[in-house]
Amino acid sequence: MPAHTSTNSDLLTRLESFQSRLSPYPPIETFSELDFSHEALSEYLNFSQTPAINIHIPFCKELCNFCNCNIVVTRQYGLAAQYAEFLRQEIQWYRDALKAQNKEFPAPNQIYVGGGTPTFLLADDLRRVMLAVEGAFGTNKSIDRDYCIEVDPRNVDHEIISLLKSLGFNRLHFGFEDFSNDVQQAINRKYSFERIKQSASIARAQGIHSISIDMTYGLPEQSVITFSNSLKQILRLAPSRIVLQRYSHNPKIFKSQQSIDSDTLPSEKAIQDMQEFAVSHLKEIGFHAVGSNCFVHNEDPLSDATKKGRIHWTYRGYSKEPSDTVLGFGLSAVSTTPSAIWQNQLSLRNYTKQVRTQGHAVYRGTALSLDDQIRRDITLKLLCNEEIDKEAFQARWKQNFDTYFANELETIQETFGKQLLINNDHELKLTTSGQWVANQLATVFQGHWQTHNT
C-alpha cells in the first residue's frame, strides 16, 4: 500500500468531505417498518454461505469522552443481568422461528461479541447467553472458527480468560488509543501498557493466541510523537491484526464528545503524518494492508484469505470468509441477509419492552430490491477484492456493468480523474492510491452518494 504522499493534497481535501466509514448498505436512514414474523424471517434467511453472529453488550462502567457507540453507562449490574435474559429470549425467538419453518441453520464459523464492554457481564450471564447461541444455532469447535470478543484490559484476569476460552472464543480484540497521560486524561480512558501486556500474556498462556487491536488516532492532545510511540509499544504485544480508526469529532451527535475541546485536536497535517507513520512502520515490520484501514501479519487468517480472494466485510470489519448472512442480537444490532437488512431497537427501554412483548427487537429495516443487491455486491467487491470482474458481474446479475453503472463511472472520472481506478473492458480495479480510499469509492456505487455530497 502506498504512503499518503502518493495522493495529492487536493484529492485528500476532497475526500475529507466524504464519509470515512461505510455503514451497512442500504444505509440505515432509508430503513422503515419491516414485516417481521417467523414466516418473513424464513424468507429473508435465504443464505447460501454459513451465517455469522454478532452480539452487542452495550454496558460500560464509565463514559470515555471520545465514544461514538450506542452504550449504557451504569454501575448497576441489575440492568445488565436483565439484559442478558432478554438477549437469551431474543436468540430463542430466532431459534423457534427457524424450527417453525424447518430451516436448517449451519453452526456459525464466525461469532463477534462487541460492546460497550462485553466482559461487563458476569461469568454466569455471559455463559447463559453463549449457551443460548449454541442451543439455537450450534457452535463450531474447529480451529478454523473465528470467535472473537472485545475485552477491556482494565478488567481482564485469569478467571475471565479461562471463561472466554471455555466458551469457545479464540480471538481477543482490544480497543486502544494512546499511552500519553494527556491523551488519556482528555478522553477519560486510563490504562497502562503493563496492564494490556498482562492481559495478552494471560490470554496466550491459556491458549488464546490471536490478538487483534483497534487503534484510534486523531484524538485530543495526541501528537505524531505520542501516536508513534504508542503504536511501537502496542506492537510489542505481537498482535496479528491492527485496525486503524480515525477519531471522528461530532459533538452534536455524540454528547460525550462535548467535553472535548476542539482546539486540542491534532491538525489535519498531523493526522496525515500519523497515518503515514503507521503505514510505513507496519509495512516495514511485515504487516500488509487489507482494505484501507486494516493491517495483518502473515499468521493472521485474514492474510491467507486475502490472497485467496475470500475475505468479506461487514460493519464489524473484515472477516476471513464470505458470509451472506449476519444475525445481530442486542441493542441496535444490525442483521443482514441476501434479501433484507434490519436493525434492533436503539434504546434499552424499547429493546427490553419489544423483546418482552414480541420476542424479537426489530425496529426498522428494508427488504432489498434487485438494485440494492447489485449495489451491495459491488460495494463488497471493492472493499474486499479491490476489483470487479465485469464478466463475472454479467454472469451473476445478467447486466452489463458499464451500462448499469454509467453515471457512477462518470462521477468517479469527473471527481477523481484516473488516479484511483483502472477501468477497461474486463475489469474495474483500484490503483494503489485507490486502495486507500476504497471506502469512499465504494460509496459512489451505493446510489445515495449524490444525496450526501451535493
Ligand code: SF4
Ligand atoms: S469507548 Fe468503549 S469503553 Fe469507552 S465508553 Fe465507549 S464503548 Fe465503553
